[in-house]
Amino acid sequence: xxxxxxxxxxxxxxxxxxxxxxxxxxxxxxxxxxxxxxxxxxxxxxxxxxxxxxxxxxxxxxxxxxxxxxxxxxxxxxxxxxxxxxxxxxxxxxxxxxxxxxxxxxxxxxxxxxxxxxxxxxxxxxxxxxxxxxxxxxxxxxxxxxxxxxxxxxxxxxxxxxxxxxxxxxxxxxxxxxxxxxxxxxxxxxxxxxxxxxxxxxxxxxxxxxxxxxxxxxxxxxxxxxxxxxxxxxxxxxxxxxxxxxxxxxxxxxxxxxxxxxxxxxxxxxxxxxxxxxxxxxxxxxxxxxxxxxxxxxxxxxxxxxxxxxxxxxxxxxxxxxxxxxxxxxxxxxxxxxxxxxxxxxxxxxxxxxxxxxxxxxxxxxxxxxxxxxxxxxxxxxxxxxxxxxxxx
Numbered sequence: 001x002x003x004x005x006x007x008x009x010x011x012x013x014x015x016x017x018x019x020x021x022x023x024x025x026x027x028x029x030x031x032x033x034x035x036x037x038x039x040x041x042x043x044x045x046x047x048x049x050x051x052x053x054x055x056x057x058x059x060x061x062x063x064x065x066x067x068x069x070x071x072x073x074x075x076x077x078x079x080x081x082x083x084x085x086x087x088x089x090x091x092x093x094x095x096x097x098x099x100x101x102x103x104x105x106x107x108x109x110x111x112x113x114x115x116x117x118x119x120x121x122x123x124x125x126x127x128x129x130x131x132x133x134x135x136x137x138x139x140x141x142x143x144x145x146x147x148x149x150x151x152x153x154x155x156x157x158x159x160x161x162x163x164x165x166x167x168x169x170x171x172x173x174x175x176x177x178x179x180x181x182x183x184x185x186x187x188x189x190x191x192x193x194x195x196x197x198x199x200x201x202x203x204x205x206x207x208x209x210x211x212x213x214x215x216x217x218x219x220x221x222x223x224x225x226x227x228x229x230x231x232x233x234x235x236x237x238x239x240x241x242x243x244x245x246x247x248x249x250x251x252x253x254x255x256x257x258x259x260x261x262x263x264x265x266x267x268x269x270x271x272x273x274x275x276x277x278x279x280x281x282x283x284x285x286x287x288x289x290x291x292x293x294x295x296x297x298x299x300x301x302x303x304x305x306x307x308x309x310x311x312x313x314x315x316x317x318x319x320x321x322x323x324x325x326x327x328x329x330x331x332x333x334x335x336x337x338x339x340x341x342x343x344x345x346x347x348x349x350x351x352x353x354x355x356x357x358x359x360x361x362x363x364x365x366x367x368x369x370x371x372x373x374x375x376x377x378x379x380x381x382x383x384x385x386x387x388x389x390x391x392x393x
Contacts, residue, residue, distance in 0.1 A: 016314050020280035021066055022077045022293055025059070025090060027052030027285035030082040032114050032156060035147040036181055036208050036222045039081060042296050046286065053086060054285040056093065058306060062283055063097040065310045073106035079293070084117040088125060095129050110134060112177065114148075115163035116156065123170035134177045134204070135164055139191035143184045147222060161198070168199050175254075176200040181208040182221065185228035188235035196243075196251060204254040205236070209352045209361045219353040219361065226361060230368030237373050247383060259373070262341055263381035272346040278323025281314055289313050291322040294348035330359040338370045 028042040029052050046052055066074055076098075078091070091111075098107050111126065112134040126133060137160050138144040144157040167174045176195050178184070184191060195203055209223040224232070236253065243250045254270070261268040271277040282290040283305055291300040300322055302313040313319060326347045333344045344350070345360035353361040360366070 016279065017071045018066060018069060018074070018281065018311055018314050019071060020075045020077070021062075021310070022079055022280060022282045023054075023062065023083075024079055024081060024282065024284050024296075025054040025083055026081045026085040028081045029053075029085055030080055030114070031085065031116055031150070032082065033149060033151040035149075036179060036210060036220070038210055038294070039296075045288075045296070045298070046284075052081075052285045054090070054287075058285075058287040059090075059094060060097060061287070062305050062310075063094070063101050065305065067098070067101040067103060067105060069311065071105070073108070075108040075110065077110045077112065079112045082114055082116070083111060084113050084122065088121060091125065108132065112136070114156070115160040118163040118166060120166065120170075123166050123172055126167070126172045127170050131172070133167060133172055133174045135160070135167065135174055135200075136177045136179070137161070137164060137195070137200070138178050138181075138184055139187065140194045143187060143191065146183050147179075147181060164198055164200060174200060175202040175204055177204050177206060179206045179208050180224050180229060180232055182224055182228070185224045185232045188232045189239060192236055192239045192251075201250065202252045202254075205232075207349075207362055207365070209349055211352050211354065217354055219355070223353070223361070226364035227368075229362055230365035233365060233369040234372045237369070237376075241376060256373075259341065260377065260380065260384075263377045264384055273341075273343055275327055275343050276323040277326045277347065278314075278319050281310060281319075283310075291319055292348075294346070295322070328358075332359055332363065336367075338366060341370050342366050 027046060028039050030037070030040065033040070043050075043052075066076070078094075095109075098109075109129065110132045114136050125131075136148070138146075138148055141155075141157045144160065145155045148156055148160075150156060164174065164176075178191060178195070192203075195201075207224050207229050210220045212218050212220040233255065237256065240249065240251055240253055240256060258268045258270040258273055262273070268274065271279055278291060280292075281302070282293050282296060284290065284296065287305040287307075289302045289305055289308075289310065290296045291302060300318075302316060302318055326344065329339075329344045330350070333339055342360075345362060345366065349360045349362055350358055
């Protein structure tokens with residue numbers, strides 16, 4: 001989002017429309033073995049062959065249902081595991097189905113990838129069909145390779161950097177996806193400047209917290225602490241502000257972009273900042289449908305696309321129950337002066353660290369960051385509102 005461009009408007013309906021869908025065509029399969037990956041364990045949901053691939057009938061039915069709605073636009077995210085394991089032919093078929101079934105609707109495709117399989121053919125395809133690519137790259141070599149490696153421990157940094165350069169040179173829209181863990185949280189300036197030097201000026205920082213499988217009573221050791229993540233956010237915020245040019249940001253940080261909506265009296269586009277969630281669905285490789293990417297588990301399975309309607313699942317009692325779970329706030333949150341900014345954060349961040357279940361693992365980070373950013377965010381919002389009023393006058 002560009003702060004002084006046109007803001008999106010969120011229109012509330014009694015019935016939710018399927019504006020956003022996340023598809024995992026290769027399921028939990030991946031050609032990397034990142035230490036902090038939360039999705040590999042989902043193999044247990046799909047007994048049978050070790051290779052998981054979406055069949056064409058499942059893809060066709062998914063696309064048919066997505067476009068059989070009275071909405072002008074839809075956003076489709078392709079994720080994993082690693083979605084490029086499907087091969088380019090699969091995605092060419094997906095685009096053909098979108099063109100055939102789209103009925104003139106606007107389609108936004110996003111591909112989240114580790115970049116290992118990206119080559120010139122992939123780059124040409126992604127540019128031709130205007131895919132937005134989320135490339136997982138945690139930072140400089142010593143940071144990225146600490147946890148992002150192959151199954152045998154081989155490093156991946158150089159190949160991912162090469163993929164980033166190829167995509168950028170091919171004029172593909174690329175966002176950097178940066179997991180902030182216990183190690184990387186120590187290097188905010190190094191990470192920020194590294195991505196800028198590559199030309200990756202759109203960055204999404206993803207704070208890492210998972211339950212320790214060896215000790216389910218605490219967070220996994222690679223998780224970022226709330227204190228360290230708070231310091232990280234404050235440092236990056238200052239770097240981001242320092243790079244403004246003539247009142248406009250030159251680097252776009254998703255966390256700050258989303259928060260800015262609050263300061264101009266708009267609903268943020270990110271579900272973790274909403275009072276309730278459950279606004280999209282996840283379709284696995286076999287057509288199973290789940291409430292959320294972080295809750296691909298039996299209690300939150302809503303059905304199968306080959307047996308039911310996505311729109312019915314989105315508006316089902318079970319999905320609405322899932323969405324309302326976010327509004328079940330810890331007493332600390334209810335009394336917090338910053339509640340309107342974070343709404344308790346992402347539901348999964350309240351559950352992954354069992355030491356204080358119900359309170360967001362990153363609560364302390366928010367209480368460090370929001371006061372740090374408050375005055376400057378208010379000033380940016382005032383400038384945006386003034387400029388926006390002039391442009392509409």
